[in-house]
Amino acid sequence: MSERDRKIRVAISIGDYNGVGIEVILKTLQEKEITEFFTPVIFASTKLLSFQKDRLKFDRINFQGIQDASQVVDGKINVVNLWKDQIDVHFGKVTKEAGEHAYQSLKAASQSVIDGFTDVLVTAPINKDNIQSEEFHFPGHTEYLGEVWGGKPLMFLVSEKLRVGLVTQHIPIKDIARNINHKSVYAKIQQIHKSLVEDYAISKPKIAVLGLNPHAGDNGLLGSEEKEIITPVIERCINENQLVFGPYSADSFFNPSNLDAFDAVLAMYHDQGLVAFKTISFDEGVNYTAGLKFVRTSPDHGVAYDIAGKGIANEESFKEAIFSAIELYKNRNEYQELTKNVLQHIPLKLEKGDNKE
The missing domain is CATH 3.40.718.10 (Isopropylmalate Dehydrogenase)
Structure with missing residues (x-):
């Protein structure tokens, strides 16, 4: 399969795993036919995702564990294993560890888009406090991606x-x-x-x-x-x-x-x-970071600690974020194709007897 023909690859960062991020990710991906539309690439660990999958009783979800984004298998729910150890999840709690893992997931996911292994980025919600560190010193995703991807980011909230x-x-x-x-x-x-x-x-x-x-x-x-x-x-x-x-x-x-x-x-x-x-x-709202080289979207809600782990989080905004990212990616590519070389000089073929000067 050529690069042009393959399904769009969606990089997914998990956000704060003590919130509802992984829950809405899994609820979105539980539909059996979902990989017919795109290839998900989640940056976390199969152990962490399996723990939450089992709590939600999502038996139909199967993960394709890989060690690097270069190993993505199209048509599968890929999980790039960033960590080997078992992670202790404390739903509804603010922990330093959750912030550190949220940053590692975001860093790897955004880099995979730069490297061309994935096409767009969809981010689950972070806690803007516990993610702060010497490496991450930004008010949120928008400002971080403005630095690592380049450009002047615009926080653009979009819906139908x-x-x-x-x-x-x-x-x-x-x-x-x-x-x-x-x-x-x-x-x-x-x-x-x-x-x-x-x-x-x-x-x-x-x-x-x-x-x-x-x-x-x-x-x-x-x-x-x-x-x-x-x-x-x-x-x-x-x-x-x-x-x-x-x-x-x-x-x-x-x-x-x-x-x-x-x-x-x-x-x-x-x-x-x-x-x-x-x-x-x-x-149905989606947070789209316009003005960057690549497409990034996210749901328009936060970590929702108050309902984390209860299985009641609504995944519609996250699902919209994924399909909006895909549509934006296609629109951008189409625009670039339509406007590429529009002013390029096309030499005229002269017939015999025409003035060549």
């Missing part, structure tokens, strides 16, 4: 109903306003526009931009960022022939008519965009 990008991501509320400037707002609009064109095949995307302050500043009464920063950036984008609108008041924007009218929304900070997104699209 809504797509939301953020100007500022994982920073304290007190630091938000000083990070809202012409450069940051313009850059995020361009990232969203580029992703919608290249990743979602939308030729003329319509982007809504929210204001920072209540009621979008009320013409300067409740803050000046809209008049001094956001509106001028929107006008610049319009002058560059992009369909960008706003700034809109965040408290009244997320209604059905607006959601139908726009292809994406740019929020100024994390909770401004994500509270609405998770309310509207929680079970």
Whole structure:
């Protein structure tokens, strides 16, 4: 089988194994026909996954244990054995060991995409505290992948109903306003526009931009960022022939008519965009890190310690993350094929008697 014909290989990092990550992974992969659509490559150990598989009574799942990502077997649920020892799982508990293993899984999975052994990365949730170390000193997956993969990552929450990008991501509320400037707002609009064109095949995307302050500043009464920063950036984008609108008041924007009218929304900070997104699209929402060389997605929920080990976690968001990654990968490749060498000079074949000068 040629590289072009083989199924897409999905690298999967397990996140914090004391949370619901492995549970939603296994629930997604328990369907017998799942490997007809893609080849899963999980970075963990067969011992750890078998322990959770047995707890869930998923007898139909069979693992293909391998020692390195270069040994992937297509059509099987591959497990790259990163650890040999038995791991003690403490559901719902924050442990240093779980954070260390979460990082090892993420590091190996992301490297496998760089090396070309896998095609896309889907990450199960991490605990942003216990994963911190001398090697991992990032607020989350988004920032880590921006460094190891290169690029300017955009946290893009997507679902069938809504797509939301953020100007500022994982920073304290007190630091938000000083990070809202012409450069940051313009850059995020361009990232969203580029992703919608290249990743979602939308030729003329319509982007809504929210204001920072209540009621979008009320013409300067409740803050000046809209008049001094956001509106001028929107006008610049319009002058560059992009369909960008706003700034809109965040408290009244997320209604059905607006959601139908726009292809994406740019929020100024994390909770401004994500509270609405998770309310509207929680079970099917996907976190897509746009702006990178490779495709990475994840479910839009966290480790959920409160229900870990109970077998009640909903896998729909993780399943959507996998199939979204596959679709994004295909869309990107198709875009690259369509735009490759479009301006390449094609020499004309001259007929006898034509002027050759």
